[in-house]
Ligand code: FES
């Protein structure tokens with residue numbers, strides 16, 4: 001069994017922690033360090049907790065009496081053996097947060113990677129680091145983790161100095177040891193952590209703003225370190241949310257409406273009630289069965305589902321989604337972001353182009369569908385569940401059951417994927433309801449069909465693009481409106497004197513939410529495809545046309561690099577009606593990406609096969625190149641699915657392809673030749689890298705299809721039938 | 729309908745009385761508590777539930793327990809001998825061929841099934857054998873590299 005997270009199952013409330021001293025950290029503005037010996041000792045073993053908080057100085061400056069709770073930015077615990085337990089509210093779902101946060105702590109503590117253990121996403125012990133989303137862990141959670149670790153190191157160094165009665169400036173810390181170079185004396189962290197009265201020693205001012213290790217001196221950060229859970233994973237020992245078992249636990253199944261918006265009018269529960277060992281629960285629209293085996297719970301639910309009668313409501317179909325979104329667009333509420341005058345520019349343009357792009361709803365389809373285990377003990381609720389927002393789910397559960405936040409504990413074992421699709425905690429709440437009624441712990445695992453119907457979707461969209469060229473082929477006006485998908489990466493990075501850019505909301509017939517890079521994928525698809533259309537209209541090479549309008553040095557750098565690695569000019573000359581090349585670039589979340597692709601076209605079937613993808617990505621200093629390469633490769637393949645095949649098909653309030661046999665995600669034989677290159681840039685802080693690499697794939701494919709066939713398929717996905725009919 | 733079946737799981741003979749329609753994966757995960765076998769779809773389309781039955785890779789989510797009667801089943805938990813990992817597990821570790829890892833045990837069992845039948849598969853044979861296994865995280869490249877490594881062709885493995 002994995003030791004990550006589950007270890008804390010029996011943890012007592014953090015609220016009981018007895019902080020024995022508070023150290024103001026002076027110049028380290030707005031931060032405070034708290035140390036405690038009791039409280040955490042019970043769950044983490046003997047040692048010392050250091051909590052770095054934010055917001056204290058501010059409150060003090062306002063007159064001191066503020067009752068505003070300070071925000072914990074990092075917690076780390078020095079064990080008596082000199083290892084460290086760091087605590088983070090982030091979750092691990094395969095993206096690599098566990099590894100990079102551990103690397104961050106180890107780097108600043110000056111210890112090898114394996115001396116840090118990271119406890120993540122247990123609301124009873126970790127700080128509320130917010131939801132795990134938006135590529136935010138790297139820019140917003142790695143720095144405080146480093147700061148906390150550096151502070152701990154500094155404190156330990158002072159402790160050694162005090163023992164030796166020397167000036168701490170002359171000491172050196174390496175490999176978990178403080179060394180006095182002058183005398184050759186050493187003290188290990190383990191020895192220091194065991195020092196009698198260590199907490200007394202900590203009652204001193206810690207000089208703020210301890211310098212963090214510069215990229216050039218990184219020893220643990222920057223390394224291709226594997227996730228600490230890898231060994232357990234290949235052994236089949238890692239426990240995902242779906243694998244959690246509690247004593248006396250039942251498995252639950254929920255009754256789902258026959259279609260979106262349908263309400264239950266009647267149901268006969270007796271067939272399930274007659275079954276052995278089955279608990280049946282009905283509370284208004286909530287109906288579920290729980291039994292010792294999944295199979296029994298499913299059979300019981302099927303038996304009563306047959307008796308249910310429903311009142312259904314009309315629901316638009318995926319065929320008419322674009323019209324529907326346009327009709328329901330809330331144009332009155334949207335305010336465009338405008339520069340210059342597009343109206344004048346379009347009036348005086350040599351050439352004007354206007355096109356509409358469409359985006360289908362898609363599902364994240366993480367390999368592990370939603371799962372939650374709920375256990376009630378003395379009116380308190382503990383859940384183990386796969387969610388990106390442990391604290392959000394804690395709040396939701398507290399509200400749903402009329403509890404205080406501190407009566408709910410949410411634990412997120414490292415889970416099986418999310419891609420923005422697990423911001424919520426449905427399975428946990430369903431399990432909690434059933435568990436409450438059954439008086440026993442209950443596990444609810446969603447099926448693939450449930451995940452593909454009752455979770456949420458990446459929004460569909462209609463994107464209207466208009467552009468104008470002057471007589472020199474320069475882009476002088478740009479009008480871009482996204483209906484429904486949102487404003488991520490909607491601004492053009494190109495230098496255009498007159499622009500009007502607008503994100504308009506609409507009524508989404510499907511429940512929609514976050515997705516890897518969210519609207520940036522659709523916005524970049526439309527923008528980069530349309531840029532290609534404008535380049536063609538101007539009679540320019542797509543690469544030259546982009547560079548002529550691009551000042552952003554970072555995007556230029558990745559674009560030029562990918563074109564060089566792909567041998568763009570030569571490959572472009574080899575384009576045939578069956579073989580095309582295309583390129584695209586973009587920026588989002590402070591990282592930049594460019595891709596070149598080669599596609600083969602089957603002109604009779606309209607099938608598009610991606611043969612090769614070259615992608616250059618830059619996100620500042622790379623914290624873990626192995627993990628980042630995985631993320632970029634993963635983005636390329638996931639991007640390929642959204643570009644060519646993935647779309648939710650629905651009618652009459654039902655998803656018609658809620659299965660892997662009908663919703664076609666990329667498989668092994670879809671994998672093209674891939675060249676990933678991470679461009680170095682150590683002059684800026686590290687940005688997250690798990691999302692932006694997806695945004696260049698679809699437009700590069702579309703542009704390659706156009707290069708070969710002269711046909712623009714203006715939709716995601718670019719369906720074979722669309723290309724086939726255009727070529728017929 | 730209740731049936732009694734006898735099967736060998738990871739070398740241990742088990743007699744199980746249960747509903748005849750129950751899928752093998754449920755017995756493996758619930759009754760035997762071998763949770764290394766994962767469910768990703770329950771419809772035979774993702775390979776997460778792959779186990780070996782008499783040496784053949786089968787999808788345990790669409791294998792009814794009666795079909796396993798008298799058979800020998802091997803799950804991911806059987807591969808390592810003490811602290812020594814199977815060469816395929818070793819290769820997945822060495823290549824870092826996983827992110828969330830939820831697909832990994834199914835990938836490994838499918839690859840082990842392939843290698844036992846065909847110790848020197850070509851890339852085409854690997855891809856054909858692995859086509860039924862979905863990974864949503866890592867883009868397959870490192871998984872392919874891991875299997876190449878496991879069959880002794882590490883020189884074809886790209887850096888990082
Ligand atoms: S769970 Fe068996 S194939 Fe997907």
Ligand code: FES
Nearest residue numbers: 827829863864865
């Ligand atoms: S590693 Fe997450 S599904 Fe394969």
